[in-house]
Amino acid sequence: xxxxxxxxxxxxxxxxxxxxxxxxxxxxxxxxxxxxxxxxxxxxxxxxxxxxxxxxxxxxxxxxxxxxxxxxxxxxxxxxxxxxxxxxxxxxxxxxxxxxxxxxxxxxxxxxxxxxxxxxxxxxxxxxxxxxxxxxxxxxxxxxxxxxxxxxxxxxxxxxxxxxxxxxxxxxxxxxxxxxxxxxxxxxxxxxxxxxxxxxxxxxxxxxxxxxxxxxxxxxxxxxxxxxxxxxxxxxxxxxxxxxxxxx
Amino acid sequence: xxxxxxxxxxxxxxxxxxxxxxxxxxxxxxxxxxxxxxxxxxxxxxxxxxxxxxxxxxxxxxxxxxxxxxxxxxxxxxxxxxxxxxxxxxxxxxxxxxxxxxxxxxxxxxxxxxxxxxxxxxxxxxxxxxxxxxxxxxxxxxxxxxxxxxxxxxxxxxxxxxxxxxxxxxxxxxxxxxxxxxxxxxxxxxxxxxxxxxxxxxxxxxxxxxxxxxxxxxxxxxxxxxxxxxxxxxxxxxxxxxxxxxxxxxxxxxxxxxxxxxxxxxxxxxxxxxxxxxxxxxxxxxxxxxxxxxxxxxxxxxxxxxxxxxxxxxxxxxxxxxxxxx
Numbered sequence: 012x013x014x015x016x017x018x019x020x021x022x023x024x025x026x027x028x029x030x031x032x033x034x035x036x037x038x039x040x041x042x043x044x045x046x047x048x049x050x051x052x053x054x055x056x057x058x059x060x061x062x063x064x065x066x067x068x069x070x071x072x073x074x075x076x077x078x079x080x081x082x083x084x085x086x087x088x089x090x091x092x093x094x095x096x097x098x099x100x101x102x103x104x105x106x107x108x109x110x111x112x113x114x115x116x117x118x119x120x121x122x123x124x125x126x127x128x129x130x131x132x133x134x135x136x137x138x139x140x141x142x143x144x145x146x147x148x149x150x151x152x153x154x155x156x157x158x159x160x161x162x163x164x165x166x167x168x169x170x171x172x173x174x175x176x177x178x179x180x181x182x183x184x185x186x187x188x189x190x191x192x193x194x195x196x197x198x199x200x201x202x203x204x205x206x207x208x209x210x211x212x213x214x215x216x217x218x219x220x221x222x223x224x225x226x227x228x229x230x231x232x233x234x235x236x237x238x239x240x241x242x243x244x245x246x247x248x249x250x251x252x253x254x255x256x257x258x259x
Numbered sequence: 260x261x262x263x264x265x266x267x268x269x270x271x272x273x274x275x276x277x278x279x280x281x282x283x284x285x286x287x288x289x290x291x292x293x294x295x296x297x298x299x300x301x302x303x304x305x306x307x308x309x310x311x312x313x314x315x316x317x318x319x320x321x322x323x324x325x326x327x328x329x330x331x332x333x334x335x336x337x338x339x340x341x342x343x344x345x346x347x348x349x350x351x352x353x354x355x356x357x358x359x360x361x362x363x364x365x366x367x368x369x370x371x372x373x374x375x376x377x378x379x380x381x382x383x384x385x386x387x388x389x390x391x392x393x394x395x396x397x398x399x400x401x402x403x404x405x406x407x408x409x410x411x412x413x414x415x416x417x418x419x420x421x422x423x424x425x426x427x428x429x430x431x432x433x434x435x436x437x438x439x440x441x442x443x444x445x446x447x448x449x450x451x452x453x454x455x456x457x458x459x460x461x462x463x464x465x466x467x468x469x470x471x472x473x474x475x476x477x478x479x480x481x482x483x484x485x486x487x488x489x490x491x492x493x494x495x496x497x498x499x500x501x502x503x504x505x506x507x508x509x510x511x512x513x514x515x516x517x518x519x520x521x522x523x524x525x526x527x528x529x530x531x532x533x534x535x536x537x538x539x540x541x542x543x544x545x546x547x548x549x550x551x552x553x554x555x556x557x558x559x560x561x562x563x564x565x566x567x568x569x570x571x572x573x574x575x576x577x578x579x580x581x582x583x584x585x
Contacts, residue, residue: 036500054504060352062504068578070500072483082497085487087580099341100409102348103334121334124327129510130260131414133481135577138506144327171408201488204576205413206480215488 019113020151021091021184021212022171023191024199028178029217031069031084038173039067039088039149046154048119052142064138066149067170083218086179088170089136089149090203090211091115096126097137106146113185113212115151119145133207156181184212260413261510262570268321270403271432271562274352274425277396278433279440280358281457283307284389286437286448291386297447304385307440307443308362311433315355343409347402356400357392364388400426407569414477415573427466428531428562431459435535439551453543453551457536460558464532467565471524474565474572483575496582507581513571521569531561542549 026231043066044051053063067088074081095115098106105121106128115127117137122145129137129146137148152168155161165172171179182191191214194200200214233236285303290299323329338345364370404422411417436458441449483494513520535558538561542550 032502059358060504062506062509064499064506068500071497072487072489072494073497074489074494076493081491083487083489096412099338100344101344102336102338102342103331104338105334121329121331122328123335125325125335125344126404126510127342129506130413130575133576135507135511135575139327139510141327204412204481204485205486206485217488251399 016093016108016110016113017185018111018183019091019093019185019212020182021113021157021214022088022151022168023180023182023184023194023214023216024086025178025180025194025198025216026083026085027216028176029069029084029086029174030176031070031071031082032175034173034175035086035170035179036065036067036069038169040065042152042155043150048147048150048154049143051147052140064140064147066138066147079134081218086170087134087136087180088213089115089151090134090209090213091149091151093210093212094245095197096131096133096207096209099104099183100131101128112195115148116150116152116153117146117148119143119147122146133204134211184214260570260573260575265321265323265325267563267566267570269318269325270425271429271559271566272314272318272321273399273403274320274562275432275436275559276311276358276401277354278430278459279307279311279314279436279488280354280361280391280396281430282434282437282452283311283361284393285390285455286388286446286451287361288541289448289451292437293380295447295550299448300435300444300446302366303441303444303446303448306368306444307437308358308365310436310440311358312355312362315351315358319355329336336559339404343402347399347406350395350399350402354392354395357388357395361385361388361392370568382558397426400429407573412481412576413573414479415470415474418470418473420466420473424463424466424470427459427463428565431456431463432555432558433443434459435539435551435555439541439555442546442551450543453539456554457543459538460536460539462469462533464528464536467532477576479574479576481579483579483582486576486579495581498585499581502584507577511575511578511581515571517533520571521566523564523571527561527564528567529561531558532566534558535561561584 014045051064053061055061058202067086069084069086072083072085074083091114093113095108098108098115102125103121103123105118107116109116116239116256124144124146126146129139137146140147156166156168158166168182180191180194182189184192186192194216198216200216202211202214274445287304289295319555323332326332335345335348336389339349364385370385372381373387374382404425407416408418408421434452438449438452438456439451487494535554538550538554542554
């Protein structure tokens with residue numbers, strides 16, 4: 012996929028805001044298991060060793076050494092790479108990248124279930140549906156973002172709408188003025204595993220610490236050179252009031 | 260990676276079939292240039308081609324068990340422009356077709372002379388078909404090897420050694436089978452095949468040891484830091500986000516214990532290379548049919564283990580995301 016594309020829809024996930032509640036995981040599963048492409052099956056759901064197909068997972072990492080540690084909740088789904096390694100390896104052409112909006116999809120009627128595309132994804136974004144015998148993956152809710160029967164503000168992926176903290180943003184990463192391009196540019200958005208040249212569409216905003224530096228002289232009132240604390244004399248009734256000059 | 264038995268049998272069986280056909284063509288060339296004076300046994304090449312076809316067909320049959328939708332397998336020939344898997348899907352039937360032609364021409368004894376060289380040696384149709392078939396066999400080896408070698412982030416596979424070793428191991432096992440077959444047919448080519456089998460087994464052993472050494476010293480480009488984008492010296496996973504099983508856990512980890520891979524590595528170095536070499540040399544010395552057949556069987560069993568380890572020792576970067584339940 013070396014052709015340049017006009018548009019690349021993608022998600023921006025703000026790790027500074029994500030609280031790891033898994034609402035995006037459950038809403039994704041709910042929407043995509045009841046959609047046009049059939050179920051996302053769960054194997055042995057009520058038995059020992061259950062399994063299941065998900066397009067989105069929230070994982071938790073920890074950085075640092077106790078007590079100076081930081082917890083990172085990390086949602087992971089298909090990154091809709093601009094140069095997706097999973098697409099050219101597909102022997103049947105079932106795996107493809109849409110030229111019009113950059114979404115990477117699988118044609119479930121062409122897939123032979125050889126799983127070669129999942130080997131070619133360094134992120135483990137694809138999950139095999141044992142029941143349908145085809146490879147499945149995040150569609151960026153392609154069946155709802157273009158649904159004209161929804162109000163315009165609801166035409167977003169299910170995970171984005173479900174996020175209670177607004178950690179998930181959705182838009183076009185190629186348009187420099189889109190909300191997500193501005194967020195990537197101004198808040199240090201980055202891509203996962205840049206070493207493989209896949210150019211993921213999805214970006215992550217890093218954890219940010221807000222620190223305030225207070226210098227010693229800021230702890231002392233600069234307008235009190237005699238260091239004499241106490242109420243200042245009351246100004247005349249008619250005098251203009253001035254901050255730091257009167258106590259009244 | 261999880262070793263899939265369908266792919267283990269596919270790659271080893273077609274390797275034997277391809278190697279056997281290369282041996283037949285090389286043997287015919289050896290006879291044509293006059294290196295051996297004794298005439299070939301009747302239908303030696305026709306039956307040999309049939310034997311190669313049996314192995315290739317068995318491999319093709321095994322490959323269907325890898326597909327969840329084998330009825331759509333014909334679609335897999337469509338993306339030859341970009342996919343090595345698609346190229347293999349085209350090359351394998353092409354190889355089988357040309358081997359059928361080669362064997363058929365020998366069976367019908369249809370050998371029109373295509374050209375005569377200055378030294379009065381002839382190029383007949385069977386030899387020409389053999390050359391074309393050998394070229395296709397090499398192309399199939401490249402396709403099969405490149406399926407794995409083109410996965411640049413599975414760094415144990417992403418090496419020209421992968422293609423080289425698939426070719427050498429397939430050829431070595433094919434020559435070993437050719438030796439046993441030549442013994443069975445009482446062919447004068449038996450010494451030629453035995454010598455070839457020994458040289459190829461040594462080359463394959465060296466190639467595989469080189470890749471083992473390379474895999475031991477690989478510097479992995481991906482890390483948990485690059486996977487998550489948290490550039491802290493000390494990052495660890497607290498939970499992968501679910502307690503149940505998933506495709507990511509089944510497909511990209513091998514089911515054995517951590518000590519199984521080194522144990523099986525020693526086993527296949529012994530079974531696929533060292534023992535067959537000793538048996539082949541001993542069998543050559545004794546002229547023993549039983550030893551030649553045993554050599555092939557032991558080497559094939561060793562190659563099955565080798566292929567299991569080839570998958571199991573490959574580490575996929577997605578595993579960085581699936582380290583801990585909770």
